[in-house]
Amino acid sequence: MTERNQQRYETQTIEAKWQAYWEAHQTFRTEESGAKPKAYILDMFPYPSGAGLHVGHPEGYTATDIIARFRRAQGYCVLHPMGWDAFGLPAEQHAIRTGTHPRETTVANIANFRRQLKALGFSYDWSREIDTTSPDYVRFTQWIFLKLFERGLAYQQEVPVNWCAELGTVLANEEVKDGLSEVGGYPVTRVPLRQWVLRITAYADRLLDDLSLNEWPASTKQMQEAWIGRSRGCQVRFAVDQAPQVDGDEPLVLDVFTTRPDTLFGVTYLALAPEHPHLKALTAADQANAVAAYVEAARHRSDLDRKAAKTKSGVPLGTCARHPLSGEPIPLWVADYVLGDYGSGAVMGVPAHDERDFDFATICGLPIKQVIVRDDPTRAADIAPPGVLDAAVCEPGRLVNSAEFSGLTSDAASEAIAAALEAASAGKVAVQYKLRDWVFARQRYWGEPIPILFPVETTGDPRAGADYRIDYSQPIALNASELPLTLPDLEDFRPGSDPAGALARALDWRFVQRDGRWFARETNTMPQWAGSCWYYLRFIDPHNPKCIADPTKLREWLPVDLYVGGAEHAVLHLLYARFWHKVLFDVGAVPTPEPFAKLVHQGMILGEVEYGVYRDATGQPVSRTDVDLRADPPVRRADSAPLSLERVAPDQVTKNKRGDFELARDAGVVLEARAHKMSKSRGNVVSPDEIIQSFGADSMRLYEMFMGPLEATKPWNTQNIQGVRRLVDRAYQIARSADRTLRVEDCAESEALTRALHRTVRKVTEDIEALRFNTAISALMVLTQTLQDLVRVPQAAAETLALLMHPFAPHLGEEMWACLGHPPSIQSVPWPSFDPALCESDTIEVPVQINGKVRGRLTLRRGLAEAEVLAQAQSLEAVALNLEGKALIKTVWVPDKILTLVVR
């Protein structure tokens, strides 16, 4: 190498040059596929935050970019787009703080994100860029809402919602953590509010069943299954003694859902949730005060309290219901372990066969009646005497004490009892879901307006201050031709105390007159999920003015072939998008039942590993093993002295025998050693800008792919980029110095070189297909080393290296290709092929094992028979030595792999 020109690869100028070339030549513009096979390769598009990209974003984006470039080289027609999920709370809060219009913030943030993505050399078709806040896009988000509305899938409801006064908005259950808002950590209280709700529960079965159509991670499917939470059981109807009449003259009955109708004769009480609508009516006069006090206390208990208090509590209502089959009286109770919003808000208490009911009955002194015994002939007599059961028997078994059903198995009894209930008009087979309808209204400014009008009764012009009353019971859809309904310009974006939101103050926008009558617009906006529910459809035909996308094009491109994004979206985004897709499928707007055929989650990239030592107030170091970490701040176990955690530089750390890290000059002091999630507050965020600045975009891409498996959680380490940076330099030098006159066959090492080339092509091709980028890069490093060791590198060998390298390091690939005398772009060159026969050598080296230990090696021709291999093995000195005086019991010859001898 010494006489070769060692000019270092100049990342700044070379990368800028090729990015400009791609832009000028529209290299990655998607062609309409025609006869070619198609590949729709999609990233989860980002929310363009003010902080810009962090290194976690490019991980998934690099993976899809590699696949996109690889597929193009293989002759696929590739759709690989990018856009912006640009509505959202941060821009609005920034607006509230600074008075800058969210539109301005959003435009600036998008420009910054786009610059950063382009600096990484991603091969997006930028002519398809989407912004969910643009009127062109909002038009169709609203159009889809109208479809939902037309089909009765969007309705209004007074819902007890999580109202956050600080944010001035309602939060979804999943946005509330421990009684505080997930964003900002403000207190949340439950208040009834008129909301738009989407009837996702109507699609529960299909959302569950169609998961099987998708090639998704099993864990993600399981999470969606758990979220939908389908359980089959029985709806049981309990008549109530002296039933009050509600809603007309029907006497009140209590419906409860159970998955265990076989335990029906074990019911000893019914428990109602504190939120149960008819609780008051069911309470006896002498219990009214006690019940009211209990309900009030439950209402004030935050989620936090309810989590802390594990013991159950309740108050009797002083009234009874009737067992639907036996007619026995069953006392009614209110208990806060019953959830108000699941099932009917009431449960039948079967203490003998349900852990929670058992706890409750034990605490409240209710009877425990066993009706199931284990169905085990060897232990026939294990019916506990009355009152002696020490834990609930939850497994199915055989029935006892259950009238004519005694003796049946749980399965048979469940069916028989359901039938008996049905015959008595006291119940039916039923399915219950955990999934709830989706609250789809936010009291915010920066979201899509909901395209609905309400009639207004008014004395004059409500915009001018006339009195008015809005009739929310008569929602009127806007006409599709009136879309998009855009946001009014506001000066003040604060939601204010009015739960109707900031838009309620935009009187000129809110009130419209038609045919002399006044109407009011809906002032709620859509949640941020709306835009991301269908953006993958718009990418297919982003400028279509007439419909979400041309049906022909949708048929051509759907479903998405590969969708890559974070596992944090495993449930919400992916479930909501599937729901909308199915509705659009029913409408006839999309041709497939499911949107995303294959899904992969990239793992999280953590900050650099940090070491820390605990110290007490005097500065004395305290071993981690002596620290009680449950306290806040952590304390020393011995005396509960409060401790602080101090960072320790990595070079002051050693590892001890037990595998713990210790202070190098203070052995025995065990350290805290962990990589943490990157966060601003921790100060461990790495920006792609600085990495590109010092190492180049190709090294950034290569490093993130080389760190480990795509799906794994991995700690960042800037120092490790050195390795892939060297790869870039070496590959570049090979291209610069390649000999254009030398053919591979004429090279001195021709046979070995041919084999190395074919094997590397095979390895890289297979690894890219399987998204094993780390091992593909490792193979490229090996090939680079092989070529570097040659005295003269044949042109064809350097070309193969360039072609294999370019999906990972596209700027380098183009530069190598140019150095090798070819016009751009390398992207238009077909992917190299390999010949399996040329991947293998004629001779192989196989180990010879004796009792599991390698004692020798044989160099053999392929395809030898066992007898011959054994003969050769026995002639090896080391093998002969180990066989001496022993009996050969067994030989195992795995052809061309390994020979194992078992001796005694």
Place this chain on the structure above:
RNA sequence: GCCGGGGUGGCGAAAUGGCAAACGCAGGUGACUUAAAAUCACCCGAGGUAACCCCUCCUGCGGGUUCGAGUCCCGCCCUCGGCACCA
């Protein structure tokens, strides 16, 4: 508590049931250099021997299946995610 993923050198990691540690970082030695950086070459799990050969041990812990287990089975421990009274 339940459901998932994971525990392999100083570090990131690799390994269709078939030679554990490929590839890379860091470290060490040498070459080049006045010197440093960069680059190049070699070494680099632990212990015994200690110059080499060689031997022994080693994939969180304990069992099992197998000629052969990081990989499969059973029982634990630790760790990271998710869910959490769902009747």
